[in-house]
Amino acid sequence: MSFKKSILLLIVSLLAGSTLAQQNEPPKKEFRATWMATVINLDWPASGNLPVRFQKESLTDRLDDLKAAGINTLYFQIRTEGDALYDSDTEPWSKYLTGEEGVAPDPYWDPLEFVIEEAHKRGMELHAWLNPYRAMRTIPDDFSQKIFNNENIDESLKPILGRYYDANSKNKLPGTTARDSLHVANKHPEWLFVMNDKIAIMNPGLPEVMEYNVKVVMDVVNRYDVDGIHFDDYFYPYPPNHMGSSNKNEALDDSTFAQYPRGFDDKDDWRRNNIDLFVEMLHDSIQVVKPWVKFGISPFGIWKSGIPQGTSGMDAYSVIYGDGIAWLEQRTIDYITPQLYWAFTRFGTAQDYGKLADWWAEQAVANDRHIYPGHGLYRSSSSTFSNTLFDADEIPRQIRHNRNNENISGSVFFRSSNITTYSSKGFADSLKTNFYKYAALQPTMAWKDTTAPNSPQNLVVNRDSEKEYVFELSWDKPEVDMQTKASATGHVDTLIKYAVYRVDAGSSPNTVEEMESPYNLVAVTGETSYTDIAPPSEESHWYFVTAVSRNNVESEPTAAAEGGIVVSNEEVEETPEQISLSQNYPNPFNPVTRITFDLPNSGFTTLKVFDMLGRQVTELVSRNMTAGEHTVNFDASELSSGIYIYQLNMGDVSLTRKMTLIK
Incomplete structure (x- = not known):
């Protein structure tokens, strides 16, 4: 080989190595977020009847765990169905916090105020997550009578509600509770749509509903030091209770459309504009009051079926009337978090994470807005009851994909328990030791104040x-x-x-x-x-x-x-002489308990939970672990009361113990 060729190959090799190093270098600014769901006590609190001190301890413990995993932003759900997990004069205290709607915490505390302060101590952003339209996940047994007798109710609703109204019936719908007097169902039943006798939403086409929801959100913006306001993807209802699921549902907003057409001839276009108009009203209000507060939405991951090419399935545009592209083009949001809860596919499946993430990123950057895709982390947890679990490398691959696309500024994981509690196939360890090993600031938004502060x-x-x-x-x-x-x-x-x-x-x-x-x-x-x-x-x-x-x-x-100069930072720790498995604490428990075990050597370890019939319920640990003491949380929220067996395996050693779940 000639000298010139050798030099050329060396230069190419150095350039390739430099490019690879840049690709593998962790970003100094990256949005690293997770949703903490409070609805039906999914993530926090474990239940609505826990003592306040336990709720506070649990919340700070989870913040510590998220911080340790590298998470720098929390979407904290404060409004699930016309309720409040904060001190509100407009809507009732949530039953998910206190066990009974409308009942304040005793002793009093304000979870939103508390979590903001605790997040800021840790250098984390806190985005208040609200559901803007959902009024009731299930219909209380007495609701139909109240709405049916209201003289202001849309006449088109009465035929649908008629079969609910039975003064002599003693039957109650399963899983429902009465709504507090402050709840919108009692204050303004004429605002609500009942969908397929299952759920109730506020009518997005009513100007008074738009104004009411803006008032609710701006009350939070005005009174709390939130870093952001976040909406999920519940606008008009999802299937099977969507507007087009029956002729009755389709006709629910006929009279509203006739009264407030705003120049629209097509009702679907009008429905989308209802959402767009509300988003614009809220954005403008935030800009006036606190322009530094970020406003973002996480729409369903498919905008329109067939876009991008090869994508198909239910879409937000035509089914739930959420037009994410309109919000980007109108610049009425600061960031978008499309919920891309699908995997990469090899054979052209209808939903592909990479294709959708890149398409959304193009739309966001073209309109000078940020995109942080939502990842379906719950689909890689052995605690998830699903037939479509992700492979262990799926979410890591998605993070790497995001980092290799300069238009994508971070990731959001659904949901926080899949980082702090559920196994999720060791994902929290991957964050700590790999992807989020180094700290990161959140990305800077060029359209907001870019004035540098004074130095410490x-x-x-x-x-x-x-x-x-x-x-x-x-x-x-x-x-x-x-x-x-x-x-x-x-x-x-x-x-x-x-x-x-x-x-x-x-x-x-x-x-x-x-x-x-x-x-x-x-x-x-x-x-x-x-x-x-x-x-x-x-x-x-x-x-x-x-x-x-x-x-x-x-x-x-x-x-x-x-x-x-530091010569050594090795602490002398006692290594256990033999493998041991402690009794879980607390026991009995509901729904979370801690399992502690000691390992005398490093090696591949599993910790599994079985029911009394010998069926595996979950796998809490399945990875190489270092010698020493380890503690794992087990969340049994989705399990029934009973006795369960947990089994620790390492090499030829297998240890088991019993624990009791009482709900």
């Missing part, structure tokens, strides 16, 4: 006198220019978080240059102190800190402060 002051680094690898950092808050941060209505955004950097160097580093590397960012925190456990290094550890605005714009860094 007086950075001090102290070394632990006994543990030479532990460094205690502290600093002072920067001054905030109140005048430039005030909104048109007088609200002031004073929220600042901090990015903590560590660089190993023989002399004081160039902090501005070192800020660019994601590997130097060791933590994001909302507090003015941080404890770092530094790895061994032949060079000295240097630290510096930046202040970060609500829109994730960084200040100039502080001067670097030297911590010193």
Whole structure:
């Protein structure tokens, strides 16, 4: 081979290696979010009748677990069906919080206020997640009589509701509860549609419903320091209770369409515009009051069947009338999170994650908005009762796909319990040790305030006198220019978080240059102190800190402060002499319990749960584990009361114990 060819091959090899390194480099700014569902107590709280202190402890524990996994944003559900998991004068306290709708927590606390404060301490964003239209997941036995006798009710509803109204009947619909006097079903029954005798939604075509929902959301924006407002994909109802599921349903909004046509001749176009108009009204209201608050929606993952080419199935545009492209084109949202709960496919299946993610990304970027796709993490959990479970590598592959598309700015996982509680095939470990090993700020939105904050002051680094690898950092808050941060209505955004950097160097580093590397960012925190456990290094550890605005714009860094050289940070821990499996705690339990076990050696370990008939219920652990003590949470929310067996297996050793679930 000639010298010139050798040099050319070397250059190509170096360029390829550089490109590969850039692709594999973790992003310094990435949206890493999860949904925490409160409806029917899916994620939190475990039940509505737990003591307040347990609810608080559970919430902070889950925030700690999410933070440890690298999650930097939480969608926290505060309105599930015309109720409130926060202190509202407009809607009743949720039964999912207190066990009975309309009953305040005792002792009193406000979960939204609490979770905002706790999230901000951890440097996380908190987006309040509300369902805008759903009024009742199931119909109470007395609701039909109230709505049927209301003189303001649309006449087209009465034939549908007639069979509900039976004053002599003592039969109650299963799983229903009476609605509180503050609930919209009692305050404004004339606003509601009853779909196939199953569910009730607020009529999206009524101007008073639009105004009411804007009022509800803006009450949250005005009174709470939320970072964002988030809507899920429930607009008009999903099948089987959608508008087109029966002639009766299709006719429910005939009179509303006739009264408020707004120039539309086609009712489907009008229905989509009802949603668009409400989204626009809310967006404009947020911009006036607190323009720094982000507004995002997570629509169903298929916009229109056949788009992109080869995609088919139910679509949001024609079935539930959610037009995500309209919101992007009108720029009435800041981000979109299409729910792409499908896998990559090899043979041209009708729904393909990669194809849909790339198509949505093109639409978002073309309209200068962010996209953070929603991942169906629940489909990779052994706790999910489904015939369509993902392979273990499916979600990791989707994250890698997102990172390789420069138009995609992050990921959102449904749902939080699949990170903090369910096994999900070791996904939380993958986040901690791989994808989210390094901290990340959320992406900056170019259309919001990009003013950099002032720098923190007086950075001090102290070394632990006994543990030479532990460094205690502290600093002072920067001054905030109140005048430039005030909104048109007088609200002031004073929220600042901090990015903590560590660089190993023989002399004081160039902090501005070192800020660019994601590997130097060791933590994001909302507090003015941080404890770092530094790895061994032949060079000295240097630290510096930046202040970060609500829109994730960084200040100039502080001067670097030297911590010193770490020779070793290995702690001496006692390794158990033999494998052991402890009794779960609490026991009996409902619905979550903790299982602790000791491993004398590293190796492949499984922890499985069986019912009394010997059928496997779930697999909590199935991976290589290190020697030492381990604790795993078991959530039995979806199981019936009874005795269950949990079995620990490692090598030739198998240990079992009994536990009791009482609901």
